[in-house]
Amino acid sequence: MIVELPDLAASEALAQRIAAKLKTGDVVALSGGLGAGKTTLARGIIAALGHQGEVPSPSFAIIELYEPPTVRLPLVHADFYRLEDPAEAEEIGLDDYRQGAAMLAEWPEHAGGFAHEPACLSILLESTENGRRAIVTAGPNWLERSAWT
Numbered sequence: 001m002i003v004e005l006p007d008l009a010a011s012e013a014l015a016q017r018i019a020a021k022l023k024t025g026d027v028v029a030l031s032g033g034l035g036a037g038k039t040t041l042a043r044g045i046i047a048a049l050g051h052q053g054e055v056p057s058p059s060f061a062i063i064e065l066y067e068p069p070t071v072r073l074p075l076v077h078a079d080f081y082r083l084e085d086p087a088e089a090e091e092i093g094l095d096d097y098r099q100g101a102a103m104l105a106e107w108p109e110h111a112g113g114f115a116h117e118p119a120c121l122s123i124l125l126e127s128t129e130n131g132r133r134a135i136v137t138a139g140p141n142w143l144e145r146s147a148w149t
Helices: 008-021 038-048 087-091 094-098
Strands: 002-005 027-031 063-066 075-079 102-106 120-128 131-138
Touching: 002 008, 008 038, 008 131, 027 038, 038 075, 038 102, 038 120, 063 094, 075 094, 087 094
Parallel strands: 027 102, 027 120, 075 102
Antiparallel strands: 002 131, 063 075, 120 131
């Protein structure tokens, strides 16, 4: 599915639709070049889950955690840009962080990718002449959630 994102309001609307259906165990894998809007979409999802205030980019920390009651469900926001080898995701304890949480993964390919997981919603963000577009590929668990978008 392709979702045109001509402005910030369109990105926020997509973020709200994703957040409304997000469940524990889900992965939202955000791909695209530098400046494509990955962190903006992740921040929108986190805000739609109930977080108020600043959402720091996990570029340097790699992992940022959000816990209820500040968000609707436990959430891992990860930015794997700085990983040089997918094995490093295991070294930082990614599996432990993911236990009982949903995850927003920026640069998922640097961690070995998550598209093979049934609960993965893969989103490739691209710049266009009219803003951005999201190319969304839903894993089987997302497809079961009728009318998620």
